[in-house]
Amino acid sequence: MSTSVLTVAPGIHRIKVPTPFRVGPVNAYLIEDEPLTLVDNGPNSARSLDALELALSELRYRVADLELLVVTHQHVDHHGLTSTLVRRSGSALAVLDLLAVPLAGWPAYPERNDALAERLMRRHGVPGEVATVLRAVARAQHGWGGPAEATRRLVPGERLELRDRGFAVLHAPGHSPSDTLLWDGHRGVMLAGDHLLEHISSNPIIGLPLEEPDATAAFDERSRPRPLPAYLATLRRTQALDPALVLGGHGNPVRNARAD
Numbered sequence: 001m002s003t004s005v006l007t008v009a010p011g012i013h014r015i016k017v018p019t020p021f022r023v024g025p026v027n028a029y030l031i032e033d034e035p036l037t038l039v040d041n042g043p044n045s046a047r048s049l050d051a052l053e054l055a056l057s058e059l060r061y062r063v064a065d066l067e068l069l070v071v072t073h074q075h076v077d078h079h080g081l082t083s084t085l086v087r088r089s090g091s092a093l094a095v096l097d098l099l100a101v102p103l104a105g106w107p108a109y110p111e112r113n114d115a116l117a118e119r120l121m122r123r124h125g126v127p128g129e130v131a132t133v134l135r136a137v138a139r140a141q142h143g144w145g146g147p148a149e150a151t152r153r154l155v156p157g158e159r160l161e162l163r164d165r166g167f168a169v170l171h172a173p174g175h176s177p178s179d180t181l182l183w184d185g186h187r188g189v190m191l192a193g194d195h196l197l198e199h200i201s202s203n204p205i206i207g208l209p210l211e212e213p214d215a216t217a218a219f220d221e222r223s224r225p226r227p228l229p230a231y232l233a234t235l236r237r238t239q240a241l242d243p244a245l246v247l248g249g250h251g252n253p254v255r256n257a258r259a260d
């Protein structure tokens with residue numbers, strides 16, 4: 001089997017999907033169960049799709065076999081291929097309820113986020129021309145994602161049941177406001193997106209609240225997002241769960257996360 005596929009737990013295979021970003025490849029996880037489930041996918045590019053198809057074929061599957069897609073959060077490296085995969089497989093798409101609207105309206109939400117970022121940069125003394133250029137750079141990234149319609153909106157605390165296993169759906173804002181964890185408490189396995197990563201610290205990024213799509217105008221000191229305190233709070237909750245195996249969105253699995 002190639003280095004892009006690694007069986008990380010019984011019935012769970014990590015597929016490394018290339019990205020054009022500095023973080024390197026993103027991890028998609030194929031869960032061999034009913035329905036056949038893929039957690040995260042990759043940026044919207046032919047190269048990523050090709051790598052994903054090749055990895056699936058090594059596992060004796062095709063894109064058309066996928067039955068359920070799950071997206072862990074709003075960043076393009078994790079979900080850009082969603083609509084292509086749904087079209088080719090007819091699979092269901094389950095995302096956190098808060099993420100469903102931004103995903104369907106892509107890229108309206110990240111464009112509003114860019115407006116927020118530009119305002120913050122200018123307020124904190126970044127020269128205007130630099131802020132303008134950085135906003136243009138950010139806008140160019142949105143094409144690595146694309147609009148996708150969720151068929152199932154996951155409510156925090158509900159369970160996502162497959163034939164042989166079940167996950168609690170946990171909302172874990174911090175790295176992004178939509179971070180979603182799938183927690184198999186029975187086996188101690190957590191699919192964590194970018195909430196916990198093996199080789200780098202997860203970065204809490206300032207983002208507009210997902211539930212207030214027109215929040216740009218209302219943004220002020222009292223309502224501004226506070227991703228770092230949110231992240232620390234969700235980390236404490238994860239620590240209390242004491243997962244035996246954390247399957248993150250980049251890098252290798254983390255065993256005994258609490259000690260590390």
Ligand SMILES: [Zn+2]
Pocket residue numbers: 073075175176194
């Ligand atoms: Zn991310």
